[in-house]
Amino acid sequence: MNPATLGLLYWRALILVENNELDISNIIIISAFGMFVLESLKVVQLLAQRMGASLTAAHAFFDLFDRIPTIDNGSNKGQELTNFSGETEFNQVKFIYPSRPAVLVLNKLQLSIKSGQRIALVGASGCGKSIIVQLLERFCHFTQGQLILDGVDIRQLNIQWLRSRLGVVSQVPVLFDLTIAQNISYGLENITMDEIVLAATKANIHEFIQQLPLGYETKVGVKGSFLSGGEKQRIAIARVLIRQPKILLLDEATSAMDPYNEQIVQATLEQAQTEDRS
Numbered sequence: 001m002n003p004a005t006l007g008l009l010y011w012r013a014l015i016l017v018e019n020n021e022l023d024i025s026n027i028i029i030i031s032a033f034g035m036f037v038l039e040s041l042k043v044v045q046l047l048a049q050r051m052g053a054s055l056t057a058a059h060a061f062f063d064l065f066d067r068i069p070t071i072d073n074g075s076n077k078g079q080e081l082t083n084f085s086g087e088t089e090f091n092q093v094k095f096i097y098p099s100r101p102a103v104l105v106l107n108k109l110q111l112s113i114k115s116g117q118r119i120a121l122v123g124a125s126g127c128g129k130s131i132i133v134q135l136l137e138r139f140c141h142f143t144q145g146q147l148i149l150d151g152v153d154i155r156q157l158n159i160q161w162l163r164s165r166l167g168v169v170s171q172v173p174v175l176f177d178l179t180i181a182q183n184i185s186y187g188l189e190n191i192t193m194d195e196i197v198l199a200a201t202k203a204n205i206h207e208f209i210q211q212l213p214l215g216y217e218t219k220v221g222v223k224g225s226f227l228s229g230g231e232k233q234r235i236a237i238a239r240v241l242i243r244q245p246k247i248l249l250l251d252e253a254t255s256a257m258d259p260y261n262e263q264i265v266q267a268t269l270e271q272a273q274t275e276d277r278s
């Protein structure tokens with residue numbers, strides 16, 4: 001109730017009291033009752049607003065739960081190839097981000113990679129190099145064309161099996177807030193300390209880890225925040241090497257390293273490629 005209305009009511013009540021048409025105690029009771037009702041209405045209004053906002057938020061959540069992703073990450077269906085050689089063919093692949101339909105990121109990409117072949121993609125920033133890696137990982141799906149691995153359409157392959165055959169070191173390596181040893185062996189079972197040390201040695205990070213007071217038990221912090229960019233990259237490379245993947249995808253994996261470390265890690269990666277991993 002606004003002050004003008006309240007003033008008008010008090011003025012009117014005073015006239016009634018003056019004319020002995022209303023008792024002052026009645027005015028006090030009515031005023032107290034009025035204030036109580038108004039305060040209660042304010043609480044109801046506040047509750048209604050909050051409930052409205054909560055319902056809208058819950059709606060957005062339920063829409064998200066109901067969404068059926070085009071790529072089912074948890075699927076166990078699909079082919080698993082024996083003697084997978086890693087032969088990869090991008091056949092007239094087009095890719096457009098659904099959120100940016102006007103931009104054609106990949107336009108009829110034709111690329112054939114033989115088993116054991118090492119290729120590098122070079123291009124300006126934003127030309128679509130990382131997206132090629134993501135398409136192979138099946139993090140997103142191309143708009144048109146075909147992506148064939150060992151003669152089989154990538155969509156026919158079991159996604160868990162496929163990902164277990166790929167080793168990826170992304171442009172910004174993802175480390176977890178765990179120890180260095182746990183980060184290197186992440187997701188693998190029955191890994192010995194010797195295997196972890198071997199992978200770290202190959203990635204030229206073993207000496208650095210040894211110098212730390214807690215060694216391999218050192219926690220790396222959230223997203224590896226206690227480490228430099230190059231150290232993070234070398235741990236990420238150790239994590240990939242321990243898996244001995246059939247296809248190794250390096251997305252500017254040595255970009256934060258100094259030339260000395262980069263040279264050693266590159267040599268290791270070349271050696272890893274020639275090793276028999278069947």
Ligand SMILES: Nc1ncnc2c1ncn2[C@@H]1O[C@H](COP(=O)(O)OP(=O)(O)OP(=O)(O)O)[C@@H](O)[C@H]1O
Pocket residue numbers: 097099100105123124125126127128129130131132171
């Ligand atoms: N989630 C996204 N939604 C919409 N567009 C995106 C998204 N991620 C990347 N892009 C766009 O897709 C294009 C290709 O990106 P991509 O990351 O593959 O480039 P890149 O060649 O790896 O570049 P860089 O060398 O800088 O890493 C860019 O123009 C980028 O802006």
Ligand SMILES: [Mg+2]
Pocket residue numbers: 129130131171251
């Ligand atoms: Mg990139």
